[in-house]
Amino acid sequence: MKVFITGGCGFIGSNFIRYFAAKYPRSEILNVDKLTYAGNLENLKGLEKRKSYRFLKADIANAAQMKKTFKNFRPEAVINFAAESHVDRSITKPDTFLKTNFLGVGVLLNCALEYGVERFVQISTDEVYGSVHRGKFREDSVLNPSNPYSASKAAADGLVLAYYKTYGLPVVITRSSNNYGPYQFPEKFIPLVVFNAMENKKIPVYGDGLQVRDWLFVEDNCRAIDIVLRSGKVGEIYNIGGQHERANIQVVKQILRTLDKPLTLIEHVKDRPGHDRRYALSIAKIKRHLGWQPKTSFESGFLKTIKWYNKNRDWLKNTQTGAYRSFYRKYYSKLGLTET
Ligand code: NAD
Ligand code: DAU
Numbered sequence: 001m002k003v004f005i006t007g008g009c010g011f012i013g014s015n016f017i018r019y020f021a022a023k024y025p026r027s028e029i030l031n032v033d034k035l036t037y038a039g040n041l042e043n044l045k046g047l048e049k050r051k052s053y054r055f056l057k058a059d060i061a062n063a064a065q066m067k068k069t070f071k072n073f074r075p076e077a078v079i080n081f082a083a084e085s086h087v088d089r090s091i092t093k094p095d096t097f098l099k100t101n102f103l104g105v106g107v108l109l110n111c112a113l114e115y116g117v118e119r120f121v122q123i124s125t126d127e128v129y130g131s132v133h134r135g136k137f138r139e140d141s142v143l144n145p146s147n148p149y150s151a152s153k154a155a156a157d158g159l160v161l162a163y164y165k166t167y168g169l170p171v172v173i174t175r176s177s178n179n180y181g182p183y184q185f186p187e188k189f190i191p192l193v194v195f196n197a198m199e200n201k202k203i204p205v206y207g208d209g210l211q212v213r214d215w216l217f218v219e220d221n222c223r224a225i226d227i228v229l230r231s232g233k234v235g236e237i238y239n240i241g242g243q244h245e246r247a248n249i250q251v252v253k254q255i256l257r258t259l260d261k262p263l264t265l266i267e268h269v270k271d272r273p274g275h276d277r278r279y280a281l282s283i284a285k286i287k288r289h290l291g292w293q294p295k296t297s298f299e300s301g302f303l304k305t306i307k308w309y310n311k312n313r314d315w316l317k318n319t320q321t322g323a324y325r326s327f328y329r330k331y332y333s334k335l336g337l338t339e340t
Contacts, residue, residue: 002028004075004117006060006108007082009033011184012123012218014043016081019222021047028052030073032066033082034059034100042315043183060104070111077119077229078112080105083153086187087127090149091273092330101152102159109163120160120171121229126214126239128154128175131276138282139175139237146274157237164235172232174225176240177281181218181301182308186319189213193252194309195316197261207271209249212278216242217301220294227290238290241281244298258306270334 001024007013008031017031033039035057047053058065060082082104084090084097105122112120129137130144145151163169178189186195196203224240232238246254249266256263286292296304309316 002030002074002076004030004032004070004073004078006032006078006080007039008055009035009039009041009043010081010085011038011043011181011188012179012221013081014040014183015181015218016079016222016225017044017047017053019219020226021050021053023226026052029054030069030075031055032058032060032069036084038085038185038187040183040185040319042318059100060108061099063107063110066107066111067114070115070117074115075117077121078108078117079121079123079225079229080108081123083123084149086185087147087149088187088272090147090152094148094152097148097152101149102155105156105159109159109169113163113167113169118170119229119234120163120169121225121232122156122160122171122173123225124157124173124175124237125150125153126175126177126241126279126281127276128157129279132278132280136241136280136282137239139239139285146276161235170234172228172234173237174228174240175237175281176221176224177214177216177242177279179216179218179221181305182312183315184218186316189248190215190251190255190305191309191316193255194259194306197256197259197265198310198313198316200261200265202267203252203256203265204269205249205252205266206269206275209252209268210247210277211275212245212247212280213251214242214279214281215244215246215251215298215301216240216294217296217298217304219301220296223295224286224292227292228286231290233289238286239281239283240286240292241283242294242298243283244294245278245280246298254302255306258303 127150180190
């Protein structure tokens with residue numbers, strides 16, 4: 001299969017490319033990534049040697065460049081991971097989120113239509129449903145996004161489905177819960193807590209820390225995306241949930257215990273505006289129709305992840321670029337936390 005993968009230098013995209021390349025050695029992969037602060041070529045080290053893997057530094061919102069790339073590569077399938085993905089950044093600077101997460105998707109859809117792509121997989125998120133106090137969201141639940149990131153993803157989902165209904169473009173959408181695992185940029189909660197704890201730095205817990213996320217090991221998500229790519233029904237949406245709900249404060253304490261660090265590193269800071277209290281997904285549809293369910297328990301995925309970050313401290317350190325530092329210096333001072 002000839003697959004056009006966007007955002008393959010980020011966290012989930014790079015895990016997916018490794019998974020896919022190992023499982024289908026004869027597949028042809030083109031990885032298109034803008035290499036924003038979150039994109040890291042180191043995440044795919046080793047793959048450059050494969051003849052059937054290519055990388056192109058490009059912006060999905062650049063219509064002329066995307067058109068040329070589709071024309072040359074002629075993909076059978078597109079999997080769109082590319083996005084601005086961090087909620088806090090979307091609150092301070094929403095514009096790039098609208099451009100990449102909505103307009104960029106529009107550019108890809110136009111190209112997919114023009115060049116007769118057989119399958120377009122849009123990687124979406126459980127955040128489009130907003131927060132749920134009790135029960136779980138199903139694929140037909142009402143969308144109720146709370147922040148510019150999730151609103152841009154919800155808008156993109158609408159556009160993707162419109163291209164199916166209006167033009168018959170063979171699309172499928174996945175909506176997953178919070179992923180964790182190797183190669184996750186340490187602005188996201190789990191790698192941030194691990195990194196700060198290793199460096200004996202303060203750990204900012206937003207508000208009371210009782211917000212709940214449903215943690216999904218990234219490898220389980222890669223397996224689900226592959227199944228949806230091959231067997232998902234066109235025009236459908238599939239929730240992909242880890243089924244491991246944890247309150248943030250529980251996760252922090254578990255990390256500190258595992259790394260043998262004191263609880264005094266925890267610092268409760270001002271809450272995130274519009275902070276969703278709880279995410280929870282029903283995975284009945286993907287389980288019943290495609291036979292997928294998560295295989296990794298939180299305990300084993302969590303230990304694998306901590307071990308990976310411990311072994312790859314250089315990778316973690318290399319992510320601390322100027323762009324990262326300047327964002328956090330400003331952000332932490334707003335939260336009332338001095339960067340230690
Ligand atoms: P990430 O921020 O780690 O990676 C995003 C990648 O996209 C980076 O490599 C970046 O360089 C690239 N990119 C950004 N803008 C681009 C553009 N205009 N053109 C080309 N490339 C661009 O994100 P992630 O956590 O790996 O998330 C991947 C996808 O999965 C996103 O669409 C996100 O919304 C979705 N998602 C993530 C999670 C999660 O827990 N991380 C959960 C559900 C859904
Ligand atoms: O649910 C899927 C979503 O998960 C994805 O669509 C997003 O791309 C991804 O970033 C993630 O969004 P969250 O906002 O849930 O993840 P984040 O890692 O930013 O935060 C997880 C929880 O931890 C959230 O309740 C906020 C809290 N938090 C986060 C940070 C960075 C803290 O308490 N302190 C922090 O420093």
